[in-house]
Amino acid sequence: MEQQQEVVKGASLWRDAWKRLLKNKLAVFGLAVMIIMVVAVTVGPAIIRWTTGYTYDFIPPDGDLIKSFPPSLQHPMGTDDSGRDILARVLQGGRISLMVGVISTLVSLVVGVSYGATAGYLGGKIDNFMMRVVDIIYAIPYILLVIVLLSAFGGQNAPGWIQSISGALGSGQGLSQIILLFFALGLVSWLTMARVVRGQILSLKNQEFVMAARATGVSTPAIIFRHLVPNALGPVIVYATLTIPSVMLSEAFLSFLGIGVQAPFASWGSLAADGIKNISVFPWQLIFPGVTMALTLFSLNFLGDGLRDALDPQTRKF
């Protein structure tokens, strides 16, 4: 008798979702690849440096005419035009690519959630105005926004706090450009998030718990951020997971155009962009960064899909 009472344990939304996620083989595959990828880019560069001495910007001193060697035991992914080890560069570049994905998504999360929740909760004319602003920004090519942000605040014009972050991390302008890129990409990808959150808030705001909060005199900001936003978290997490790969693709696209990550730093996008120039002679320069990036996006997309099915079983899967 006593044992039976213990068995009944409330299954929370999150535990339920976790169980559903683990049942989805593709999502588990995605999760596993992502864990491996994060570990590899975190400790990988140090291991390579310790075992072989190669770093992402180490240029061998010997004067060979051709420096780009195909994959070998010594260089599993070959070397690039300057003789740098591509594996070391891919691992180092992965740090920046993954950081772009995560930090830009966080920026878009903060902006999109606050904006969408405010518009949805206040409603009426304010909501209408705020959503028309979103429509107009939607109509402007995002590449234009990014270029304007990057050129307006790039280089010498970087805001003080960005310069102090990159200074604290012990590097000059290259890094502050990358930090700027994080924010620029985040600031152009919050629009859909704002719409998603607004929709959620609209369906939540007339429920009893909100009325109770209002009746007991809770302030508007507190209602929005303490009561409404936590209840809309499921779709937000799902959408954020799917924002990460799309932001990473945007970064790669910008690097391909030559306005993203600048040398000596590298990202998967900029490595692939460099590789394209030599595609006919040194195909490995494109293939390895390209495939690594594709594998990562592939896993992230599966993980995002799995999370959507797990957290939000009612929404359509597409």
Next chain:
Amino acid sequence: MLSYIIRRLIIIIPMALLVVTVTWILIRMAPGSFYSSEKKLPPAVEANIKKKYGLDKPVLQQYGILMGNIIRGDFGDSLKYEGQSVNEIIRRHFPYSATIGILAYLLALAIGLTAGIVAALKQNSAFDYGSMSLAMLGLSVPNFVLGPILVLIFSLWLFWLPPARWGGASSLILPVITLAAIYAAYIARLTRAGMLEVMRSDYIRTARAKGLSEWKVLLKHAVRGGLIPVVSFTGPALAALLAGAVVVEKVFAIPGLGNIFIQSIFNRDEPLTLGIVAFLSILIMVFNLLVDVSYAFLDPRIRYE
């Protein structure tokens, strides 16, 4: 219906002007200008340039003149390509983008619809998993990786197709496939989801119950409803495709509008940027209108007043 269409058409012009205005503010916010270069210009020369382009006038007056010209359909001359009007440049480069864009969309529709419908009908089969994994791969391989790899295989190793440049049908194959891949993947996923949703709905059960053959249920009832998400995606997708796929144009050296647009932003070629933005925003709004109108044909429950 007709009054709805007319109302939507009328609102396109002020919306496009609004988008152009915001774009203009953005361009003006960025430091530097089309005449700034590594070397600093002598003040007298700079003053002359400003006078020639009307940049010495108060900002609001400049905006007024610009809007006046744009409303008359005159976007002025490009600042970079001397003596060529913006309208001329768009007219010359748009056909290239339109050709590969439309072909790519047709290819994507053919592949995506077939794969999506079959996957939905045979849910959880090997074909379903296979085609959906392939679709996910299509969404995950950046097109600047896919394009060069296709060139490497089909042009440089097999010598089947030309690697780049415009000329003849064979030169279109690789760019169109590269461009279509991601859209085919997206359409396949949308179609599958839409079909799965519809197949469970009451009206399909009714159609089966009244004794229609499975084929008729599928083609006359299910596909029409299941395609709605694909149609909503078509508007923005087709506009994006026609606007030029910057990467594909760059990889395959195609003189389309996408690259001209990016270059105009880099060159601070204000009239050209504004002209293309106006052109594209009108294009997007017209496509969105077409999409909204076609809902009424696909779903009898939707009515426009």
